[in-house]
Amino acid sequence: MTSRVLFVSSALSGSPRQARFDDGGSLDEGGAARARAAAGALPSAAARVLVSPSARCTETAAALGLDGAPAPELAGLDVGRWRGRSLDEVGAAEPEAVGRWLTDPGCAPHGGESVQDLCGRVARWLADARAVEGRTLAVVEPEVVRAAVVAALDMSAGAFWRLDVPPLxxxxxxxxxxxxxxxxxxxxxxxxAG
Structure with missing residues (x-):
């Protein structure tokens, strides 16, 4: 039995463009337009379609023409009290905390979830996904894709920040x-398009 999971990274909202921790905001018009334009590029047959619960992922899925089930286990990283704040703002107020967070995957100075916890959560989901025959299509936040790659390749959670995941x-x-x-x-x- 072969299982396939296709992770589609969400289109952009204002938060990543502004180096801001996700604030739950909607896609910006450019991100929505790019998602609508890409709607026909996805493989057509999927045994199941899942969507991370953020507004950005839900709106990306809709723009792509997907009707997916909510997947709270594939939610983005919970950054606790840093949510909605810019990295510059948090870095100026809490430089040591940001430094620890970026270098220690087990650290969660914001009171939310650590990178290590996210990687573990996604690894458990992948273990269950292996038992699903056919293709699963999941529209998720970029950090979920990073965590999936870390888990799939049995990498250290320290590699998380070294993986870039472009939108769409x-x-x-x-x-x-x-x-x-x-x-x-x-x-x-x-x-x-060629």
Missing amino acids: TVTELSGRAGRWNLRLGRPLSTPG
Whole structure:
């Protein structure tokens, strides 16, 4: 049995453009337009479609023409009291805390979830996903894609920050025989584009 999970990273909202921790805001018009333009580029057959609960992911899925089930276990990283604040703002107020957070995956100075906890949560979801026959398509936050790659390749959570996940890209995991293979970062392009 082969399982496939295609993670589609969300389109942009204002938060990432402003180096701001996600504030739960909607897609900006540019991100929504890019998602609508990419709607025909996704593989057509999926056994199930899942969507991270953020507004950005829900709106990306809708713009892509997907009707997916909410997947709270694939929620983005909970950054606690830093939510909605800019990295510059938090860095100026709490430079040591930000430094620890970026270098120690087990650290959660914001009172939310650590990177290590996120990676563990996504790894548990992947273990369950391996038992699903066919293709799962999941529209998720970029940090969920990072955590999935860390888990699939059995990497240290310290590698998390070294993985870049552009918006509206597909990262595919195919699993069989107790392991995952990785195909990363295929951009969703508009139909007919070369």
